[in-house]
Amino acid sequence: MKAKYAIAASLLISIGAYAQKDELKQMKKIVNKEQPTAEDLQKLKQLIDQAEPLMANADDKQKADFYYYKGNYDLVMAIAKMDQNGIKAAIADFNKVLELEKTTKREYTKEITEEIYPEVSKGMLAIAKELGANQNYKAAVPLYEMAYELNKKDTINLYNAAAYAINAKDYDASLKYFEELDRLGFTNKRLSYTATSPEGEVQYFNDKKTRDLYIQTASYTNPGVHKDPSVRGDIIKNIALLYIQKGDKDKAMQAIAKAKKQNPNDIGLLSAESQIYFESGDMENYQRVIKDILNLGSKDPNLYFNLGVTSAQAGQKEEAKQYYQKAIEIDPKYAAAYYNIGVLLLDGEDAIVSEMNGLGTSKKDMARYDLLKEKRDAIYKESLSYVKKAYDMETNPENKEQFKALLASLYTGLDMMDEANALKKK
Template sequence: MKNKHFIVASALMISLGSFAQKDQIKAAEKALKNENPTEALASLGQAESLISNASEAEKAQYYFVKGNAHKALATKKTEVSKNLSAAAAAYQQVLSIEKAAGKSKFTEQAQTSLAEAKNDLVNAAIEAGKAKNYSVAADLLYAAYQADKSDMEKLYYAASYATNGEQFDRALEYYSELKKLNYSGEGTNYYAKNAVNDQEEFFGNTAAAKTDRDTKVRLKLYSEPRDEKVPSKKGEIYKNTALILVQQGKTDEAKKALTEAKTANPDDTSIMLAEANLYLELKDLATYKRLAGELLAKNPNDADLAYNIGVISSKTDAVEAEGYYKKAIEIDPKYTNAYLNLAILKLDGDKKFVDEMNKLGNSDKDNKRYEVLKKQRNEMFSSTLPYLEKAYELDPKNEDVANTLLNVYGALEMMDKKKALKAKLGK
């Protein structure tokens, strides 16, 4: 008889607990309607210990309200990173619970809110990155990845921000996860011009984005569709992994990582390029040149490859870099960045001229030396002019090209050309 009374009492306690948690969830919903998310979370906190024994419907409702409360706090700019991450996690719980239960009362709203939270996380990460708060940016993007693990690009950029913030162990953890997922990032970006403002817009890089873009082009809402190939990021992942390992004094591990990457991806030139870059960082120029030569021999018509080797070579050998940039132009005469980098390579000596000229006095000897240096400096600027003008012809909207060309016109006292270019740029 005592056992029966005990069972009845226990059942009564569970029943009372169920009423209590329902009341707390209702109180939280009311607080949210009154735009008081802090009070809403306080009410939910009182129900938290009981939620594990709740029905699936109550659990879904609890997490949905919790997600809304955290999202509302983030909207009020209160601990944005923490609250957006918590909101995303809560909405995921809703989706998981209702999927397992075969219900969908909150699913559609949770999916929409999760997408909004993810978008807010990405935007907040961009702002943090601009402010050089790299650790915060990495947190936000990792939370965005956790919200949707199919979007591995967010994990890739979280790793990049962690690297920039010198959180190397964390970056290695993210890069390791990307390698396990066999992430490449290779794909196609879809663009088209808006018929209203004639501005090119990015539609995305998924099959759905392409369908959306193509439909709007057919309806003449957009024009001039453009597809842009996105190269593999595997080389960048392995390169950064290797460079971090080198910085940590783990050179053998770095070499091993790249060897394994090449074995698994024998045709991925970005990984071979990463290996060449590693040996350049290690000051093993003989191995670097051998690897760079092998790369170009295997891909003699790859302008991107020639250009990238030029970028790497520019760190130590300007003459060699110039040769690779010219090779890229030979393969693709419209390679804007190769023209620009050639010009920058030649302009690299300007500081040396300016420093020496500023140190000179007013003696006859100094004045003669000044004239010699001035002539040499003008010759340097003149040698860059064909490359800059060609780059500007190919890409007149490129601000780096336009500004560099303006400076060179000014240095050469070509004031008519400088004035005409400034007018074109609206300056």
């Protein structure tokens, strides 16, 4: 039989049943039709229902014929209805065929593993990607999981299922997937095969064969090779953070400690460890680990920036300023670092303003007021130089509004009304 059906792309699967039972012979007559009608499919369902109870006494060859046929029928119907449970049922049928053919003639194994499963996986992944693009992460998760179950060499699909489960806030499922990835030692540090979709988007494939299939059947072009970075640190980090989400800091730290035994200087793992400390409010150990990362030669300005934030929170103003300045040294356009220095410089300004507001009109108080105003203005001017740079550099609209508010306040405090009015118009 040849039946046409689609799952995000046209799939063509030849269905043949070489049965010795009457029901299977009738199935063969129907499925040999080029275009089975709705009535044909209804008759097939009846024949399946009639034959299934007889399979208990059938030999392995007959069982393989039956489940091969049933799998194709279930798949056709599931795809027509876009029924994920139906696809699972079809896969279960095909898996029975594969198991049966381990001890008998392998009539269908090659077709299932090399044609049917790759095509089904291709369709499910296309739908999963579209669901993800529309932020329907919950619906995408089982599709990635099923794609992984079809070919467990494509571990990246399990990784995607884990990541999407986090986005769907299904933390238990995500933790299960990430722990399986950890058990498998998955790093994704390998060569990926690439091709450009008809829409111009570069797609990544786990193996050359699947990539070439897309080029042959889906008008993909520009085949290439890409070396993927390791995601080992991200996996451990997510396991740890998910345990923190569940309120189990001990298991979170156990996950990090286990991984660090093999790779004590892995920056990804150290970054994950630092984030655990940060999430749990342990700023002392957070700073310790960040410094360890920097000592390993990291030039990440974000690490220096984060040390600046935690130092400021601990009241270590000078140390915080030095970290912000180091972040700027590495990245001269790090707007947030400029802004935070500006904010840092304003620390203590409230006490000056409070004293100014509490002074009277005596000659002594007026002299004190002028002295305090001069001191306050000096603070404002130094802060202004940093906040103005931050505002000019920032591209994020939300951050820019925040920087604008402080800049306007500084202009007003310094009686720079022309600048303040001009800023309001921006």
